[in-house]
Amino acid sequence: MPRRPQLSNAARPSTFTVEARDESGEAVPTPVAGEHPLTVYVDKQEILTLMTLGAAPEALTIGWLRNQRLVNSLDDIVAVNVDWEVNAVAVTTRNGLVNLEEKMQKRTKTTGCGQGTVFGDLMADLEDIKLPADARLKEETLFGLLNNVRLHETIYKQAGAVHGCALAQGENILTFVEDVGRHNAVDAIAGWMWLEGVDGADKIFYTTGRLTSEMVIKAAQMGIPFLVSRSGLTQMGYEIAKQVGITMIGRAVNRHYLLFTGTDRFVK
Amino acid sequence: MPRRPQLSNAARPSTFTVEARDESGEAVPTPVAGEHPLTVYVDKQEILTLMTLGAAPEALTIGWLRNQRLVNSLDDIVAVNVDWEVNAVAVTTRNGLVNLEEKMQKRTKTTGCGQGTVFGDLMADLEDIKLPADARLKEETLFGLLNNVRLHETIYKQAGAVHGCALAQGENILTFVEDVGRHNAVDAIAGWMWLEGVDGADKIFYTTGRLTSEMVIKAAQMGIPFLVSRSGLTQMGYEIAKQVGITMIGRAVNRHYLLFTGTDRFVK
Numbered sequence: 001m002p003r004r005p006q007l008s009n010a011a012r013p014s015t016f017t018v019e020a021r022d023e024s025g026e027a028v029p030t031p032v033a034g035e036h037p038l039t040v041y042v043d044k045q046e047i048l049t050l051m052t053l054g055a056a057p058e059a060l061t062i063g064w065l066r067n068q069r070l071v072n073s074l075d076d077i078v079a080v081n082v083d084w085e086v087n088a089v090a091v092t093t094r095n096g097l098v099n100l101e102e103k104m105q106k107r108t109k110t111t112g113c114g115q116g117t118v119f120g121d122l123m124a125d126l127e128d129i130k131l132p133a134d135a136r137l138k139e140e141t142l143f144g145l146l147n148n149v150r151l152h153e154t155i156y157k158q159a160g161a162v163h164g165c166a167l168a169q170g171e172n173i174l175t176f177v178e179d180v181g182r183h184n185a186v187d188a189i190a191g192w193m194w195l196e197g198v199d200g201a202d203k204i205f206y207t208t209g210r211l212t213s214e215m216v217i218k219a220a221q222m223g224i225p226f227l228v229s230r231s232g233l234t235q236m237g238y239e240i241a242k243q244v245g246i247t248m249i250g251r252a253v254n255r256h257y258l259l260f261t262g263t264d265r266f267v268k
Numbered sequence: 269m270p271r272r273p274q275l276s277n278a279a280r281p282s283t284f285t286v287e288a289r290d291e292s293g294e295a296v297p298t299p300v301a302g303e304h305p306l307t308v309y310v311d312k313q314e315i316l317t318l319m320t321l322g323a324a325p326e327a328l329t330i331g332w333l334r335n336q337r338l339v340n341s342l343d344d345i346v347a348v349n350v351d352w353e354v355n356a357v358a359v360t361t362r363n364g365l366v367n368l369e370e371k372m373q374k375r376t377k378t379t380g381c382g383q384g385t386v387f388g389d390l391m392a393d394l395e396d397i398k399l400p401a402d403a404r405l406k407e408e409t410l411f412g413l414l415n416n417v418r419l420h421e422t423i424y425k426q427a428g429a430v431h432g433c434a435l436a437q438g439e440n441i442l443t444f445v446e447d448v449g450r451h452n453a454v455d456a457i458a459g460w461m462w463l464e465g466v467d468g469a470d471k472i473f474y475t476t477g478r479l480t481s482e483m484v485i486k487a488a489q490m491g492i493p494f495l496v497s498r499s500g501l502t503q504m505g506y507e508i509a510k511q512v513g514i515t516m517i518g519r520a521v522n523r524h525y526l527l528f529t530g531t532d533r534f535v536k
Contacts, residue, residue: 016503020518020526023407025536030518030526035481035502051481051504139291180480180502212448213303213319234303234448235284236319250288250298258288258298268293 003075004195005062010082012036012054014162014178033162035180038082040064042091042100053162053179056188057082060179061089063191067218070097074194126217129244131262132201135225137247138267142228143255144171149206150254152176165189166206167198167224173206174198182209186218193222200224211237211250220244225265228252233260271343272463273330278350280304280322282430282446301430303448306350308332310359313368321430321447324456325350328447329357331459335486338365342462394485397512399530400469403493405515406535410496411523412439417474417498418522420444433457434474435466435492441474442466450477454486461490468492479505479518488512493533496520501528 015031022028036054040047040061052060058080065071071093079092145168152173153164165185166176175196177188186207193200200223207215211233217240219227227241228249238260241248247262259266283299290296304322308315308329320328326348333339339361347360413436420441421432430446433453443464445456454475461468468491475483479501485508487495495509496517506528509516515530527534 018503018506018528020528021531022526023524028526030528032500032506033502035504037504180478210448232300234301235286236303236305238286238300256291258290258296260286260288260298263289 005074005077006079006081007058007195008081008083010054010057010084012057012084014053014055033180036084037087039088040091041088042070042097043093044090045100050184051180052184054084055179056177056192057089059177059191059195060184060188061091061191062194063187063189064184065091065097066190066194067187067221070100072098125221126240126244129220129223131220131223131225131245133245133264135202135247135265136267137204137226137265141171142249142252142257145173145204145206145228146252146254147171148173149176153178153208163207163209165208167193168204168206169202170204174203182207182215185209186215190218190222204228206252207231210234211241211248213237213240216240216244216246216248220246225262228257273342273345274347274349275326275463276349276351278322278325278352280325280352282321282323301448304352305355307356308359309356310338310365310368311361312358318452319448320452322352323447324445324460325357327445327459327463328452328456329359329459330462331455331457332452333359333365334458334462335455335489338368340366393489394508394512397488397491399488399491399493399513401513401532403470403515403533404535405472405494405533409439410517410520410525413441413472413474413496414520414522415439416441417444421446421476431475431477433476435461436472436474437470438472442471450475450483453477454483458486458490472496474520475499478502479509479516481505481508484508484512484514484516488514493530496525 014034017029017031020028020030034053037049038052039049061080076094078094082089162178163182163185164178167174167189175192177185179185203224204226205219205224206228208230210231211229213236216237226247230253233250241261245262247265248260249257251258282302285297285299288296288298302321305317306320307317329348344362350357431450431453432446434444435442435457443460445453447453471492472494473487473492474496476498478499479497481504484505494515498521501518509529513530515533516528517525519526
């Protein structure tokens with residue numbers, strides 16, 4: 001297991017209450033989700049600004065660097081310090097970032113409005129991904145997980161403006177991250193997996209959000225054979241899921257689901 | 269009214285059917301939303317790749333350039349030609365883009381994962397925005413609009429993986445755009461407004477998506493005093509709505525709603 005970096009512990013409250021007026025004219029105190037800019041500095045160089053709920057800013061930062069492949073292992077990160085006074089996170093690395101200039105250049109050209117990440121880059125490495133063929137998920141395990149997710153979704157129930165992602169082993173949720181953007185939540189999971197030394201091969205990735213191309217690619221890159229969503233999917237999400245052979249399940253609520261791809265790993 | 273650019277008319281089918289298996293073991297043909305890369309070239313220079321449903325690619329391209337303030341008026345655009353054979357759109361301008369290098373540089377530093385746009389840039393111009401103080405929206409008009417939206421949401425009902433935005437005058441929907449990302453749908457509306465010579469001052473912007481900072485900023489920049497969503501909002505969306513004085517209504521479904529800001533323009 002790699003050396004763990006020095007970390008701040010700067011989670012913010014997830015919801016705030018504002019006053020609204022409803023159709024009956026009543027004042028209604030309404031919880032809303034937090035949304036904060038967090039500017040990432042690596043070795044004192046400004047990289048970008050993330051908009052985040054702020055629930056897991058250290059894991060988010062590490063996972064973003066991981067998923068952009070700007071760092072190759074957790075061992076390259078010496079410290080991650082979040083300071084909400086200035087809405088910034090300072091990352092210290094051992095040897096700098098990997099191909100920063102080239103990747104920033106590429107990002108400039110390929111960042112999509114609906115994607116917010118290095119799409120061309122993500123696609124490039126797909127062919128190297130081998131997901132475990134012998135992993136299995138039983139239907140009853142899926143139902144157990146869906147029930148555990150339902151019990152877990154506290155912020156969504158309160159404020160209704162966040163997406164949630166969970167990493168599970170069997171029906172047990174190992175970590176659950178919520179954020180204002182799906183991409184942040186999946187990045188924070190990737191950061192958590194590095195910090196905890198957790199491998200994806202026997203895990204299930206659950207998301208409340210839609211299964212777009214980017215979600216499928218990131219789950220596959222984390223080496224996770226099972227991808228489950230409460231929501232629908234897109235055509236490109238479907239095509240990529242077929243290509244990488246991930247087991248993809250959508251519309252998963254209570255005891256209902258639709259199994260789209262990678263059916264051999266699913267056991268009724 | 270400015271000269272209208274030469275445009276292709278390359279809308280794609282919005283949904284595709286894939287085979288899934290449900291919990292009873294039945295094969296279920298399932299409509300999924302299209303998702304296609306669309307690489308934007310301006311005067312033969314590659315700018316970025318958008319991921320889109322493809323329902324309004326010309327308006328999306330124009331609106332993206334407008335909302336990034338890379339063009340100052342429709343008159344600057346000579347032609348917009350989408351070619352799905354190569355997943356590209358070629359834009360020809362009269363005089364090139366505004367401050368392209370500077371803005372691309374800035375975008376590199378400020379694009380957020382959950383945002384996908386020039387956040388710092390968007391915030392910068394907020395102070396110049398003056399929304400009409402005398403515009404009014406009656407509660408019955410809102411209810412009429414919500415009913416019209418309900419009737420209109422065909423793609424969402426089919427495939428469930430897209431966001432919708434509508435521009436309305438009173439309860440009448442002028443245009444309704446759906447896309448895989450909220451940001452695309454709002455950009456396509458901005459493009460449509462330019463193409464049709466439509467001003468925002470007496471309009472209502474409706475979105476199925478959450479009222480994040482970016483949605484509030486874009487609606488305000490389009491000069492629209494009313495912002496209505498079926499979903500919730502974020503803390504920064506709320507703070508910015510207060511600052512620009514937009515009338516913001518969330519959780520608007522059937523005859524229910526929550527009125528958050530700009531209450532003077534709303535008439536029960």
